[in-house]
Amino acid sequence: MTTLTTPPTPTTTPPRTRPALLLTAVLTGQFMALLDVSVVNVAGPTLRTDLHATGSALQLVVSGYTIAYAALIVTGARLGRTLGTRRLFLTGLAVFTAASLACGLAPGTGTLITARAIQGTGAALMVPQVLVFIQRTFDGTARARALGLYAAVIAGGAVAGQILGGLLVSADLFGWSWRPVFLVNVPVGLALLALTPRLLPDDTPAPTTTRTRLRGLDLPGLLVVSPAMLLTVVPLVLGHEHGWPLWGWLSIAAGGILFAAFARIEHTTEKHGGTPLVSGRLLRTPGVTPAAVTLLLTMTAYAGFLFTLALYLQGTGPAGHDNGRGYTALHAGLVFVSGAAAFALVSLNWQKTPARLHALLPALAMPVVAAAYLALGWAQHEHANQAVIMVALAAVGIPLGAAYSPVMALGLRKVAPGDAPDAGGLLATVTQFGQVLGVAVFGSLYLGQAGNGAGHAAWITALGMAAASLAATASAAVLHHGTRHA
Structure with a gap:
């Protein structure tokens, strides 16, 4: 009978790195990203009143994050492989933190919707790197334990978003109404940006030509899979609110066609010795x-x-x-x-x-x-x-x-x-x-x-x-x- 004990694997973590602190840091980043999927839900009524938002604008505030996050997460994973997981985690964390500040200071729904999409982009760059750090840093039962913590963060993030959102909106800190729902990420993000560069192993790839990097990115695959995800996710998120209109079904069908094209591109890329997504x-x-x-x-x-x-x-x-x-x-x-x-x-x-x-x-x-x-x-x-x-x-x-x-x-x-x-x-x-x-x-x-x-x-x-x-x-x-x- 097979157990989950995993054979040792090479790691890029230098001996001075403290795995427990590394895991705490990257899981905190993951927790913030998951928290923001649901934390805004409970702030919806207050947002609508304060910003005089229409129903569709409010829905884009709530779902714009998820749309960008889901559509770009494959891209984030490949960029991590090509440019280095440490660099991408820190970049995603910085983008996420800055976008959280922009959300909290947004003067209107247009700015807030844009900032939420950028926030989702930062999460898409950051989150795929977490499993990579776990895979490279831990072996055997330690890896199983780390994956247990990872799973607990996934479960806890979704629930904690609803609890924290309710607490912050109810408290109305400094009379800021819904804004602390976003601003709470800023001090945590800044603390992680100060701490994590000392903890994460530097896996920056050796300098290469632009052509080599583009080949490693699988640019044709990225250019197809990201729109495919977007065309599929947008109608799933917005379809019910709009009564499942025709454009939604056409969008899903177009997404399916692009996914089929993506599979073909990946097969061809691998066949010719490339590096498919x-x-x-x-x-x-x-x-x-x-x-x-x-x-x-x-x-x-x-x-x-x-x-x-x-x-x-x-x-x-x-x-x-x-x-x-x-x-x-x-x-x-x-x-x-x-x-x-x-x-x-x-x-x-x-x-x-x-x-x-x-x-x-x-x-x-x-x-x-x-x-x-x-x-x-x-x-x-x-x-x-x-x-x-x-x-x-x-x-x-x-x-x-x-x-x-x-x-x-x-x-x-x-x-x-x-x-x-x-x-x-x-x-x-x-x-x-x-x-x-x-x-x-x-x-x-x-x-x-x-x-x-x-x-x-x-x-x-x-x-x-x-x-x-x-x-x-x-x-x-x-x-x-x-x-x-x-």
Whole structure:
């Protein structure tokens, strides 16, 4: 039986580097990037009042970050490989911090929308490098532990965004209303910019010609995949608000055509000895493809769960119907704490299970996740009290924590150090795309059923999330089989 103990791999970290501090620094950057996906949601009503924003402008403030983040994350991964992960992490962190300041000082919606897109661009440059540092710095059980922390940050960032956003808006610090939601990133970002250059290994590539660098970037692939992501993500983010118009479907179709063209370009590039963004060698590495599929399905259901439960708890729905609990944004965010704590606790301790079960954990845990989603949907449908809902949230978090970190470990287990940036970019991309897809698919399903009552909508949505989790069970079984026989 295969365990998740990984053979030693070369590392670019010099002996003086302190791995624990390095991990803390890069995960803090990752946490900030994830926090900003959801932190603005609760500030929406205040933003609309203060800036006299239209509904579409407000939606672009909320989703512009996600659109830029998801569309450019592949580019960020490749730039890290070509120009150096340290340089790209610091560059992304600087862009993210400066854009956060611009968001907090924005005089109107136009400036705020632009700054949010730049903020998402900074996150796309920074986030793919985090997995690379983990892959290159840690081995064996230390790597598994680091990936557990990485998974806990992913879970915690989404929930903490809602809690922190509610706290900051409610506190109205210095009379600044919604602005501290963005400004909170600035001191943290500046502290990291001062600290991390001393911690991160310098992996700047040797000087090369411009032509060689462009070849290493796979410019044709970048020029196709970034618009493909954009054409796919934009209608998924904005489609429901606009009633799924024709332009959205045409955009998704165009994105599909470009993805097909991208696959062809990558095949041709590799065939002629180039360096494709997503190489066939990487996809053939045992564990990478089934891990990516498992992460996509898992994050799609998880993002849908976070989004729709927030709607239920805050009572969002048509007037005159059962709209859920009517909690404040802060109250709703605090309800999520039980699930996030359970996820984090298990993510950090799954290695303590018998070694013979490590590779099996994702396939064993995902059916339990499906059952937990159904239990949560039933609790919402039956209008169970808050304590029951929080217990159900913990029941979701426990098996998710047991599945997510091992999936990451198995997916990266056989990846060569030279492929770590691309592998990190691929897994980060499917994770982010799954979040966008989950909000679009399950958010639309919930809101479409809300006319029949929030409890009914929650139950129907739970059925869909359970189905996605069962599909993830199948891909996790493939992942176990493939790594066991690798």
